[in-house]
Amino acid sequence: MNDTAMINAAMPADEAAHWREAELPDAWPDRLSWRQPGGLLRLFWGLLRGQTRRLQMPEALQAMTADFPKYLFQEFHHLPNGNYSKRIASGYARSFDHVMLGELRRARQALADKLKDCSRVLDLGAGGGHLSGSLLQVGIPEVWGLEPSPYLLQLAARQHPNLKLKHGVAEQTGFADTSFDALAACFVFHEIPPRHGDKVLMEAQRILRPNGMLAWIEPSPTQLELPLKTVLRRFGWRGWYFRLMAQRMHEPFVAAWHQREKSSWLAQHGFELLELHDQMPWQRVIARKIC
Known part of the structure:
Protein backbone atom coordinates (compact mmCIF):
# COMPACT_ATOMS: atom_id res chain seq x y z
CA MET A 1 0.00 0.00 0.00
CA ASN A 2 1.51 3.37 -1.04
CA ASP A 3 1.57 6.47 1.19
CA THR A 4 -1.52 8.03 -0.39
CA ALA A 5 -3.54 4.84 0.00
CA MET A 6 -2.45 4.56 3.63
CA ILE A 7 -3.55 8.14 4.33
CA ASN A 8 -6.88 7.56 2.59
CA ALA A 9 -7.47 4.46 4.66
CA ALA A 10 -6.75 6.41 7.86
CA MET A 11 -9.06 9.32 7.03
CA PRO A 12 -12.09 9.65 9.32
CA ALA A 13 -15.47 8.84 7.82
CA ASP A 14 -17.16 11.66 5.93
CA GLU A 15 -20.05 12.80 8.16
CA ALA A 16 -21.80 15.00 5.59
CA ALA A 17 -24.69 12.62 4.95
CA HIS A 18 -25.33 12.28 8.68
CA TRP A 19 -25.43 16.03 9.30
CA ARG A 20 -27.49 16.65 6.18
CA GLU A 21 -30.30 14.45 7.50
CA ALA A 22 -29.87 14.81 11.28
CA GLU A 23 -32.76 16.06 13.39
CA LEU A 24 -31.01 18.63 15.53
CA PRO A 25 -32.59 19.67 18.84
CA ASP A 26 -34.03 23.13 19.37
CA MET A 100 -19.30 42.47 5.38
CA LEU A 101 -20.47 44.29 2.22
CA GLY A 102 -19.22 41.47 0.01
CA GLU A 103 -15.58 42.00 1.06
CA LEU A 104 -15.18 38.51 2.51
CA ARG A 105 -16.65 36.87 -0.57
CA ARG A 106 -13.94 38.44 -2.70
CA ALA A 107 -11.27 37.61 -0.12
CA ARG A 108 -12.31 33.95 0.00
CA GLN A 109 -12.23 33.70 -3.78
CA ALA A 110 -8.71 35.13 -3.88
CA LEU A 111 -7.49 32.77 -1.15
CA ALA A 112 -9.04 29.76 -2.87
CA ASP A 113 -7.26 30.71 -6.08
CA LYS A 114 -3.95 30.59 -4.19
CA LEU A 115 -4.66 26.93 -3.30
CA LYS A 116 -6.24 25.74 -6.56
CA ASP A 117 -3.34 23.38 -7.39
CA CYS A 118 -3.84 21.39 -4.17
CA SER A 119 -5.54 17.99 -4.17
CA ARG A 120 -6.85 17.83 -0.59
CA VAL A 121 -7.62 20.87 1.57
CA LEU A 122 -9.09 21.18 5.06
CA ASP A 123 -11.21 24.21 5.98
CA LEU A 124 -10.67 24.85 9.70
CA GLY A 125 -13.76 26.23 11.41
CA ALA A 126 -15.77 25.80 8.24
CA GLY A 127 -18.95 27.35 9.64
CA GLY A 128 -21.75 27.28 7.08
CA GLY A 129 -19.30 26.37 4.31
CA HIS A 130 -18.55 29.74 2.69
CA LEU A 131 -14.80 29.19 2.29
CA SER A 132 -15.27 25.49 1.56
CA GLY A 133 -17.55 26.45 -1.31
CA SER A 134 -14.91 28.75 -2.77
CA LEU A 135 -12.32 25.97 -2.53
CA LEU A 136 -14.63 23.58 -4.36
CA GLN A 137 -15.38 26.18 -7.04
CA VAL A 138 -11.71 26.50 -8.07
CA GLY A 139 -11.61 22.75 -8.75
CA ILE A 140 -9.88 21.30 -5.70
CA PRO A 141 -10.83 17.60 -5.89
CA GLU A 142 -11.27 16.93 -2.17
CA VAL A 143 -12.30 19.58 0.35
CA TRP A 144 -13.02 18.81 4.01
CA GLY A 145 -14.73 21.10 6.49
CA LEU A 146 -14.06 20.84 10.22
CA GLU A 147 -16.55 22.62 12.49
CA PRO A 148 -17.59 22.35 16.18
CA SER A 149 -21.21 23.51 15.73
CA PRO A 150 -23.61 20.79 14.49
CA TYR A 151 -25.99 23.54 13.38
CA LEU A 152 -23.40 25.08 11.09
CA LEU A 153 -22.28 21.64 9.90
CA GLN A 154 -25.82 20.93 8.78
CA LEU A 155 -25.96 24.19 6.82
CA ALA A 156 -22.64 23.41 5.13
CA ALA A 157 -23.72 19.84 4.30
CA ARG A 158 -26.95 21.01 2.70
CA GLN A 159 -25.34 23.90 0.82
CA HIS A 160 -22.39 21.95 -0.62
CA PRO A 161 -23.16 18.32 -1.54
CA ASN A 162 -19.55 17.60 -2.57
CA LEU A 163 -18.05 18.85 0.68
CA LYS A 164 -16.71 16.27 3.16
CA LEU A 165 -17.35 17.12 6.79
CA LYS A 166 -16.16 16.27 10.27
CA HIS A 167 -17.43 17.44 13.64
CA GLY A 168 -14.45 18.59 15.68
CA VAL A 169 -12.01 21.32 16.65
CA ALA A 170 -8.83 22.65 15.07
CA GLU A 171 -6.71 21.89 18.15
CA GLN A 172 -7.30 18.14 17.78
CA THR A 173 -8.66 17.30 14.35
CA GLY A 174 -8.49 13.52 14.45
CA PHE A 175 -6.91 13.33 10.99
CA ALA A 176 -3.83 11.24 10.27
CA ASP A 177 -0.33 12.69 9.94
CA THR A 178 0.42 14.43 6.62
CA SER A 179 -3.19 14.15 5.42
CA PHE A 180 -3.54 17.47 3.60
CA ASP A 181 -1.84 19.61 0.97
CA ALA A 182 -3.24 22.77 2.57
CA LEU A 183 -5.21 24.09 5.51
CA ALA A 184 -7.39 27.18 5.17
CA ALA A 185 -9.43 29.32 7.56
CA CYS A 186 -11.61 32.41 7.33
CA PHE A 187 -12.18 34.62 10.39
CA VAL A 188 -11.30 31.83 12.83
CA PHE A 189 -7.89 32.49 14.45
CA HIS A 190 -8.87 35.81 16.03
CA GLU A 191 -11.63 33.99 17.96
CA ILE A 192 -9.17 31.54 19.56
CA PRO A 193 -7.25 32.25 22.80
CA PRO A 194 -3.49 32.57 22.20
CA ARG A 195 -2.52 29.29 23.88
CA HIS A 196 -5.12 27.45 21.82
CA GLY A 197 -3.81 29.17 18.71
CA ASP A 198 -0.45 27.55 19.48
CA LYS A 199 -2.18 24.16 19.66
CA VAL A 200 -3.83 24.77 16.29
CA LEU A 201 -0.47 25.46 14.65
CA MET A 202 1.06 22.36 16.23
CA GLU A 203 -1.82 20.30 14.87
CA ALA A 204 -1.45 21.99 11.48
CA GLN A 205 2.23 21.05 11.43
CA ARG A 206 1.25 17.43 12.10
CA ILE A 207 -1.50 16.96 9.50
CA LEU A 208 0.09 18.93 6.66
CA ARG A 209 2.26 17.20 4.10
CA PRO A 210 5.86 18.40 3.53
CA ASN A 211 5.75 21.90 2.01
CA GLY A 212 2.03 22.03 2.75
CA MET A 213 0.33 25.42 2.76
CA LEU A 214 -1.40 27.20 5.62
CA ALA A 215 -3.61 30.08 4.51
CA TRP A 216 -6.03 32.28 6.39
CA ILE A 217 -8.10 35.45 6.22
CA GLU A 218 -8.56 37.42 9.44
CA PRO A 219 -9.73 40.94 10.35
CA SER A 220 -7.27 43.66 9.38
CA PRO A 221 -5.67 45.47 12.34
CA THR A 222 -5.82 48.66 10.25
CA GLN A 223 -9.45 49.34 11.13
CA LEU A 224 -8.61 49.63 14.83
CA GLU A 225 -5.01 50.87 14.82
CA LEU A 226 -5.38 53.95 12.65
CA PRO A 227 -6.93 57.17 14.00
CA LEU A 228 -10.56 57.60 12.94
CA LYS A 229 -9.74 60.64 10.78
CA THR A 230 -7.13 58.63 8.89
CA VAL A 231 -9.55 55.74 8.41
CA LEU A 232 -12.19 58.12 7.02
CA ARG A 233 -9.71 59.87 4.73
CA ARG A 234 -8.24 56.64 3.41
CA PHE A 235 -11.29 54.38 3.22
CA GLY A 236 -14.31 56.70 3.32
CA TRP A 237 -17.62 55.64 4.85
CA ARG A 238 -16.74 51.97 4.46
CA GLY A 239 -13.74 52.46 6.73
CA TRP A 240 -15.96 54.08 9.36
CA TYR A 241 -18.49 51.25 9.02
CA PHE A 242 -15.94 48.46 9.50
CA ARG A 243 -14.26 50.29 12.37
CA LEU A 244 -17.56 50.73 14.18
CA MET A 245 -18.51 47.10 13.63
CA ALA A 246 -15.12 45.89 14.89
CA GLN A 247 -15.51 47.96 18.03
CA ARG A 248 -19.05 46.76 18.72
CA MET A 249 -18.54 43.03 18.15
CA HIS A 250 -17.85 40.87 21.19
CA GLU A 251 -14.55 39.22 20.26
CA PRO A 252 -12.62 38.66 23.50
CA PHE A 253 -9.36 37.47 21.88
CA VAL A 254 -9.06 39.85 18.93
CA ALA A 255 -6.70 42.28 20.69
CA ALA A 256 -4.27 39.47 21.52
CA TRP A 257 -4.50 38.28 17.91
CA HIS A 258 -3.56 41.67 16.51
CA GLN A 259 -0.64 41.95 18.92
CA ARG A 260 0.83 38.65 17.77
CA GLU A 261 3.73 39.07 15.33
CA LYS A 262 2.76 36.62 12.60
CA SER A 263 6.15 35.83 11.04
CA SER A 264 7.89 34.87 14.29
CA TRP A 265 4.85 32.99 15.57
CA LEU A 266 4.66 30.91 12.42
CA ALA A 267 8.42 30.26 12.47
CA GLN A 268 8.15 29.09 16.08
CA HIS A 269 5.84 26.32 14.89
CA GLY A 270 7.74 25.30 11.77
CA PHE A 271 6.18 27.55 9.12
CA GLU A 272 7.66 30.09 6.72
CA LEU A 273 5.61 33.22 6.06
CA LEU A 274 5.25 33.70 2.31
CA GLU A 275 2.67 36.47 2.11
CA LEU A 276 0.99 38.98 4.40
CA HIS A 277 -1.48 41.08 2.45
CA ASP A 278 -3.52 43.70 4.28
CA GLN A 279 -6.60 45.06 2.53
CA MET A 280 -8.92 46.54 5.12
CA PRO A 281 -11.18 45.07 6.50
CA TRP A 282 -9.31 41.79 6.03
CA GLN A 283 -5.77 40.49 6.07
CA ARG A 284 -4.53 37.42 4.18
CA VAL A 285 -1.62 35.25 5.33
CA ILE A 286 -0.02 32.45 3.30
CA ALA A 287 2.61 30.24 4.93
CA ARG A 288 4.45 27.05 4.06
CA LYS A 289 5.32 24.12 6.28
CA ILE A 290 9.09 23.86 6.60
CA CYS A 291 10.30 20.33 5.98
Missing part, protein backbone atom coordinates in the same frame (compact mmCIF):
# COMPACT_ATOMS: atom_id res chain seq x y z
CA ALA A 27 -31.92 25.45 21.51
CA TRP A 28 -33.61 28.16 23.57
CA PRO A 29 -33.60 30.81 20.77
CA ASP A 30 -35.38 28.30 18.51
CA ARG A 31 -38.24 27.99 20.98
CA LEU A 32 -39.01 31.71 21.12
CA SER A 33 -42.13 32.99 19.38
CA TRP A 34 -44.29 36.10 19.23
CA ARG A 35 -46.62 34.32 21.62
CA GLN A 36 -43.85 34.55 24.22
CA PRO A 37 -43.08 38.30 24.30
CA GLY A 38 -41.06 37.99 27.50
CA GLY A 39 -38.50 35.70 25.87
CA LEU A 40 -38.24 37.84 22.77
CA LEU A 41 -37.82 40.96 24.88
CA ARG A 42 -34.97 39.26 26.77
CA LEU A 43 -33.35 38.34 23.48
CA PHE A 44 -33.51 41.80 21.91
CA TRP A 45 -32.64 43.61 25.13
CA GLY A 46 -29.54 41.49 25.47
CA LEU A 47 -28.55 42.33 21.90
CA LEU A 48 -29.08 46.06 22.43
CA ARG A 49 -27.08 46.13 25.66
CA GLY A 50 -24.34 43.94 24.26
CA GLN A 51 -24.78 41.35 26.97
CA THR A 52 -23.00 38.02 26.66
CA ARG A 53 -23.99 34.84 28.45
CA ARG A 54 -22.59 31.36 28.62
CA LEU A 55 -24.47 29.39 26.02
CA GLN A 56 -26.90 26.64 26.94
CA MET A 57 -26.09 23.44 25.08
CA PRO A 58 -29.13 21.27 24.28
CA GLU A 59 -28.94 18.07 26.29
CA ALA A 60 -28.84 15.89 23.17
CA LEU A 61 -25.56 17.55 22.10
CA GLN A 62 -23.79 17.73 25.45
CA ALA A 63 -21.96 14.40 25.18
CA MET A 64 -20.55 15.10 21.71
CA THR A 65 -19.22 18.52 22.76
CA ALA A 66 -18.06 17.64 26.29
CA ASP A 67 -14.36 17.53 25.37
CA PHE A 68 -14.35 20.72 23.31
CA PRO A 69 -12.39 23.75 24.61
CA LYS A 70 -14.47 25.89 26.95
CA TYR A 71 -13.86 29.13 25.06
CA LEU A 72 -16.21 27.83 22.35
CA PHE A 73 -19.15 27.99 24.73
CA GLN A 74 -19.64 31.74 24.88
CA GLU A 75 -21.66 34.15 22.79
CA PHE A 76 -19.24 35.52 20.22
CA HIS A 77 -20.51 38.60 18.33
CA HIS A 78 -23.38 38.88 20.85
CA LEU A 79 -25.17 36.06 19.02
CA PRO A 80 -27.77 34.56 21.39
CA ASN A 81 -26.46 31.09 22.32
CA GLY A 82 -23.62 31.57 19.86
CA ASN A 83 -23.78 29.24 16.87
CA TYR A 84 -25.58 26.53 18.81
CA SER A 85 -29.09 27.21 17.57
CA LYS A 86 -30.92 26.53 14.30
CA ARG A 87 -32.33 30.02 14.07
CA ILE A 88 -29.20 31.97 15.01
CA ALA A 89 -26.72 29.83 13.05
CA SER A 90 -28.86 30.04 9.92
CA GLY A 91 -29.33 33.79 10.24
CA TYR A 92 -25.63 34.36 10.84
CA ALA A 93 -24.58 32.23 7.87
CA ARG A 94 -27.06 33.96 5.54
CA SER A 95 -26.24 37.51 6.63
CA PHE A 96 -22.46 37.32 7.08
CA ASP A 97 -21.48 38.35 3.56
CA HIS A 98 -24.11 41.11 3.50
CA VAL A 99 -22.83 42.56 6.77
Whole structure:
Protein backbone atom coordinates (compact mmCIF):
# COMPACT_ATOMS: atom_id res chain seq x y z
CA MET A 1 0.00 0.00 0.00
CA ASN A 2 1.51 3.37 -1.04
CA ASP A 3 1.57 6.47 1.19
CA THR A 4 -1.52 8.03 -0.39
CA ALA A 5 -3.54 4.84 0.00
CA MET A 6 -2.45 4.56 3.63
CA ILE A 7 -3.55 8.14 4.33
CA ASN A 8 -6.88 7.56 2.59
CA ALA A 9 -7.47 4.46 4.66
CA ALA A 10 -6.75 6.41 7.86
CA MET A 11 -9.06 9.32 7.03
CA PRO A 12 -12.09 9.65 9.32
CA ALA A 13 -15.47 8.84 7.82
CA ASP A 14 -17.16 11.66 5.93
CA GLU A 15 -20.05 12.80 8.16
CA ALA A 16 -21.80 15.00 5.59
CA ALA A 17 -24.69 12.62 4.95
CA HIS A 18 -25.33 12.28 8.68
CA TRP A 19 -25.43 16.03 9.30
CA ARG A 20 -27.49 16.65 6.18
CA GLU A 21 -30.30 14.45 7.50
CA ALA A 22 -29.87 14.81 11.28
CA GLU A 23 -32.76 16.06 13.39
CA LEU A 24 -31.01 18.63 15.53
CA PRO A 25 -32.59 19.67 18.84
CA ASP A 26 -34.03 23.13 19.37
CA ALA A 27 -31.92 25.45 21.51
CA TRP A 28 -33.61 28.16 23.57
CA PRO A 29 -33.60 30.81 20.77
CA ASP A 30 -35.38 28.30 18.51
CA ARG A 31 -38.24 27.99 20.98
CA LEU A 32 -39.01 31.71 21.12
CA SER A 33 -42.13 32.99 19.38
CA TRP A 34 -44.29 36.10 19.23
CA ARG A 35 -46.62 34.32 21.62
CA GLN A 36 -43.85 34.55 24.22
CA PRO A 37 -43.08 38.30 24.30
CA GLY A 38 -41.06 37.99 27.50
CA GLY A 39 -38.50 35.70 25.87
CA LEU A 40 -38.24 37.84 22.77
CA LEU A 41 -37.82 40.96 24.88
CA ARG A 42 -34.97 39.26 26.77
CA LEU A 43 -33.35 38.34 23.48
CA PHE A 44 -33.51 41.80 21.91
CA TRP A 45 -32.64 43.61 25.13
CA GLY A 46 -29.54 41.49 25.47
CA LEU A 47 -28.55 42.33 21.90
CA LEU A 48 -29.08 46.06 22.43
CA ARG A 49 -27.08 46.13 25.66
CA GLY A 50 -24.34 43.94 24.26
CA GLN A 51 -24.78 41.35 26.97
CA THR A 52 -23.00 38.02 26.66
CA ARG A 53 -23.99 34.84 28.45
CA ARG A 54 -22.59 31.36 28.62
CA LEU A 55 -24.47 29.39 26.02
CA GLN A 56 -26.90 26.64 26.94
CA MET A 57 -26.09 23.44 25.08
CA PRO A 58 -29.13 21.27 24.28
CA GLU A 59 -28.94 18.07 26.29
CA ALA A 60 -28.84 15.89 23.17
CA LEU A 61 -25.56 17.55 22.10
CA GLN A 62 -23.79 17.73 25.45
CA ALA A 63 -21.96 14.40 25.18
CA MET A 64 -20.55 15.10 21.71
CA THR A 65 -19.22 18.52 22.76
CA ALA A 66 -18.06 17.64 26.29
CA ASP A 67 -14.36 17.53 25.37
CA PHE A 68 -14.35 20.72 23.31
CA PRO A 69 -12.39 23.75 24.61
CA LYS A 70 -14.47 25.89 26.95
CA TYR A 71 -13.86 29.13 25.06
CA LEU A 72 -16.21 27.83 22.35
CA PHE A 73 -19.15 27.99 24.73
CA GLN A 74 -19.64 31.74 24.88
CA GLU A 75 -21.66 34.15 22.79
CA PHE A 76 -19.24 35.52 20.22
CA HIS A 77 -20.51 38.60 18.33
CA HIS A 78 -23.38 38.88 20.85
CA LEU A 79 -25.17 36.06 19.02
CA PRO A 80 -27.77 34.56 21.39
CA ASN A 81 -26.46 31.09 22.32
CA GLY A 82 -23.62 31.57 19.86
CA ASN A 83 -23.78 29.24 16.87
CA TYR A 84 -25.58 26.53 18.81
CA SER A 85 -29.09 27.21 17.57
CA LYS A 86 -30.92 26.53 14.30
CA ARG A 87 -32.33 30.02 14.07
CA ILE A 88 -29.20 31.97 15.01
CA ALA A 89 -26.72 29.83 13.05
CA SER A 90 -28.86 30.04 9.92
CA GLY A 91 -29.33 33.79 10.24
CA TYR A 92 -25.63 34.36 10.84
CA ALA A 93 -24.58 32.23 7.87
CA ARG A 94 -27.06 33.96 5.54
CA SER A 95 -26.24 37.51 6.63
CA PHE A 96 -22.46 37.32 7.08
CA ASP A 97 -21.48 38.35 3.56
CA HIS A 98 -24.11 41.11 3.50
CA VAL A 99 -22.83 42.56 6.77
CA MET A 100 -19.30 42.47 5.38
CA LEU A 101 -20.47 44.29 2.22
CA GLY A 102 -19.22 41.47 0.01
CA GLU A 103 -15.58 42.00 1.06
CA LEU A 104 -15.18 38.51 2.51
CA ARG A 105 -16.65 36.87 -0.57
CA ARG A 106 -13.94 38.44 -2.70
CA ALA A 107 -11.27 37.61 -0.12
CA ARG A 108 -12.31 33.95 0.00
CA GLN A 109 -12.23 33.70 -3.78
CA ALA A 110 -8.71 35.13 -3.88
CA LEU A 111 -7.49 32.77 -1.15
CA ALA A 112 -9.04 29.76 -2.87
CA ASP A 113 -7.26 30.71 -6.08
CA LYS A 114 -3.95 30.59 -4.19
CA LEU A 115 -4.66 26.93 -3.30
CA LYS A 116 -6.24 25.74 -6.56
CA ASP A 117 -3.34 23.38 -7.39
CA CYS A 118 -3.84 21.39 -4.17
CA SER A 119 -5.54 17.99 -4.17
CA ARG A 120 -6.85 17.83 -0.59
CA VAL A 121 -7.62 20.87 1.57
CA LEU A 122 -9.09 21.18 5.06
CA ASP A 123 -11.21 24.21 5.98
CA LEU A 124 -10.67 24.85 9.70
CA GLY A 125 -13.76 26.23 11.41
CA ALA A 126 -15.77 25.80 8.24
CA GLY A 127 -18.95 27.35 9.64
CA GLY A 128 -21.75 27.28 7.08
CA GLY A 129 -19.30 26.37 4.31
CA HIS A 130 -18.55 29.74 2.69
CA LEU A 131 -14.80 29.19 2.29
CA SER A 132 -15.27 25.49 1.56
CA GLY A 133 -17.55 26.45 -1.31
CA SER A 134 -14.91 28.75 -2.77
CA LEU A 135 -12.32 25.97 -2.53
CA LEU A 136 -14.63 23.58 -4.36
CA GLN A 137 -15.38 26.18 -7.04
CA VAL A 138 -11.71 26.50 -8.07
CA GLY A 139 -11.61 22.75 -8.75
CA ILE A 140 -9.88 21.30 -5.70
CA PRO A 141 -10.83 17.60 -5.89
CA GLU A 142 -11.27 16.93 -2.17
CA VAL A 143 -12.30 19.58 0.35
CA TRP A 144 -13.02 18.81 4.01
CA GLY A 145 -14.73 21.10 6.49
CA LEU A 146 -14.06 20.84 10.22
CA GLU A 147 -16.55 22.62 12.49
CA PRO A 148 -17.59 22.35 16.18
CA SER A 149 -21.21 23.51 15.73
CA PRO A 150 -23.61 20.79 14.49
CA TYR A 151 -25.99 23.54 13.38
CA LEU A 152 -23.40 25.08 11.09
CA LEU A 153 -22.28 21.64 9.90
CA GLN A 154 -25.82 20.93 8.78
CA LEU A 155 -25.96 24.19 6.82
CA ALA A 156 -22.64 23.41 5.13
CA ALA A 157 -23.72 19.84 4.30
CA ARG A 158 -26.95 21.01 2.70
CA GLN A 159 -25.34 23.90 0.82
CA HIS A 160 -22.39 21.95 -0.62
CA PRO A 161 -23.16 18.32 -1.54
CA ASN A 162 -19.55 17.60 -2.57
CA LEU A 163 -18.05 18.85 0.68
CA LYS A 164 -16.71 16.27 3.16
CA LEU A 165 -17.35 17.12 6.79
CA LYS A 166 -16.16 16.27 10.27
CA HIS A 167 -17.43 17.44 13.64
CA GLY A 168 -14.45 18.59 15.68
CA VAL A 169 -12.01 21.32 16.65
CA ALA A 170 -8.83 22.65 15.07
CA GLU A 171 -6.71 21.89 18.15
CA GLN A 172 -7.30 18.14 17.78
CA THR A 173 -8.66 17.30 14.35
CA GLY A 174 -8.49 13.52 14.45
CA PHE A 175 -6.91 13.33 10.99
CA ALA A 176 -3.83 11.24 10.27
CA ASP A 177 -0.33 12.69 9.94
CA THR A 178 0.42 14.43 6.62
CA SER A 179 -3.19 14.15 5.42
CA PHE A 180 -3.54 17.47 3.60
CA ASP A 181 -1.84 19.61 0.97
CA ALA A 182 -3.24 22.77 2.57
CA LEU A 183 -5.21 24.09 5.51
CA ALA A 184 -7.39 27.18 5.17
CA ALA A 185 -9.43 29.32 7.56
CA CYS A 186 -11.61 32.41 7.33
CA PHE A 187 -12.18 34.62 10.39
CA VAL A 188 -11.30 31.83 12.83
CA PHE A 189 -7.89 32.49 14.45
CA HIS A 190 -8.87 35.81 16.03
CA GLU A 191 -11.63 33.99 17.96
CA ILE A 192 -9.17 31.54 19.56
CA PRO A 193 -7.25 32.25 22.80
CA PRO A 194 -3.49 32.57 22.20
CA ARG A 195 -2.52 29.29 23.88
CA HIS A 196 -5.12 27.45 21.82
CA GLY A 197 -3.81 29.17 18.71
CA ASP A 198 -0.45 27.55 19.48
CA LYS A 199 -2.18 24.16 19.66
CA VAL A 200 -3.83 24.77 16.29
CA LEU A 201 -0.47 25.46 14.65
CA MET A 202 1.06 22.36 16.23
CA GLU A 203 -1.82 20.30 14.87
CA ALA A 204 -1.45 21.99 11.48
CA GLN A 205 2.23 21.05 11.43
CA ARG A 206 1.25 17.43 12.10
CA ILE A 207 -1.50 16.96 9.50
CA LEU A 208 0.09 18.93 6.66
CA ARG A 209 2.26 17.20 4.10
CA PRO A 210 5.86 18.40 3.53
CA ASN A 211 5.75 21.90 2.01
CA GLY A 212 2.03 22.03 2.75
CA MET A 213 0.33 25.42 2.76
CA LEU A 214 -1.40 27.20 5.62
CA ALA A 215 -3.61 30.08 4.51
CA TRP A 216 -6.03 32.28 6.39
CA ILE A 217 -8.10 35.45 6.22
CA GLU A 218 -8.56 37.42 9.44
CA PRO A 219 -9.73 40.94 10.35
CA SER A 220 -7.27 43.66 9.38
CA PRO A 221 -5.67 45.47 12.34
CA THR A 222 -5.82 48.66 10.25
CA GLN A 223 -9.45 49.34 11.13
CA LEU A 224 -8.61 49.63 14.83
CA GLU A 225 -5.01 50.87 14.82
CA LEU A 226 -5.38 53.95 12.65
CA PRO A 227 -6.93 57.17 14.00
CA LEU A 228 -10.56 57.60 12.94
CA LYS A 229 -9.74 60.64 10.78
CA THR A 230 -7.13 58.63 8.89
CA VAL A 231 -9.55 55.74 8.41
CA LEU A 232 -12.19 58.12 7.02
CA ARG A 233 -9.71 59.87 4.73
CA ARG A 234 -8.24 56.64 3.41
CA PHE A 235 -11.29 54.38 3.22
CA GLY A 236 -14.31 56.70 3.32
CA TRP A 237 -17.62 55.64 4.85
CA ARG A 238 -16.74 51.97 4.46
CA GLY A 239 -13.74 52.46 6.73
CA TRP A 240 -15.96 54.08 9.36
CA TYR A 241 -18.49 51.25 9.02
CA PHE A 242 -15.94 48.46 9.50
CA ARG A 243 -14.26 50.29 12.37
CA LEU A 244 -17.56 50.73 14.18
CA MET A 245 -18.51 47.10 13.63
CA ALA A 246 -15.12 45.89 14.89
CA GLN A 247 -15.51 47.96 18.03
CA ARG A 248 -19.05 46.76 18.72
CA MET A 249 -18.54 43.03 18.15
CA HIS A 250 -17.85 40.87 21.19
CA GLU A 251 -14.55 39.22 20.26
CA PRO A 252 -12.62 38.66 23.50
CA PHE A 253 -9.36 37.47 21.88
CA VAL A 254 -9.06 39.85 18.93
CA ALA A 255 -6.70 42.28 20.69
CA ALA A 256 -4.27 39.47 21.52
CA TRP A 257 -4.50 38.28 17.91
CA HIS A 258 -3.56 41.67 16.51
CA GLN A 259 -0.64 41.95 18.92
CA ARG A 260 0.83 38.65 17.77
CA GLU A 261 3.73 39.07 15.33
CA LYS A 262 2.76 36.62 12.60
CA SER A 263 6.15 35.83 11.04
CA SER A 264 7.89 34.87 14.29
CA TRP A 265 4.85 32.99 15.57
CA LEU A 266 4.66 30.91 12.42
CA ALA A 267 8.42 30.26 12.47
CA GLN A 268 8.15 29.09 16.08
CA HIS A 269 5.84 26.32 14.89
CA GLY A 270 7.74 25.30 11.77
CA PHE A 271 6.18 27.55 9.12
CA GLU A 272 7.66 30.09 6.72
CA LEU A 273 5.61 33.22 6.06
CA LEU A 274 5.25 33.70 2.31
CA GLU A 275 2.67 36.47 2.11
CA LEU A 276 0.99 38.98 4.40
CA HIS A 277 -1.48 41.08 2.45
CA ASP A 278 -3.52 43.70 4.28
CA GLN A 279 -6.60 45.06 2.53
CA MET A 280 -8.92 46.54 5.12
CA PRO A 281 -11.18 45.07 6.50
CA TRP A 282 -9.31 41.79 6.03
CA GLN A 283 -5.77 40.49 6.07
CA ARG A 284 -4.53 37.42 4.18
CA VAL A 285 -1.62 35.25 5.33
CA ILE A 286 -0.02 32.45 3.30
CA ALA A 287 2.61 30.24 4.93
CA ARG A 288 4.45 27.05 4.06
CA LYS A 289 5.32 24.12 6.28
CA ILE A 290 9.09 23.86 6.60
CA CYS A 291 10.30 20.33 5.98
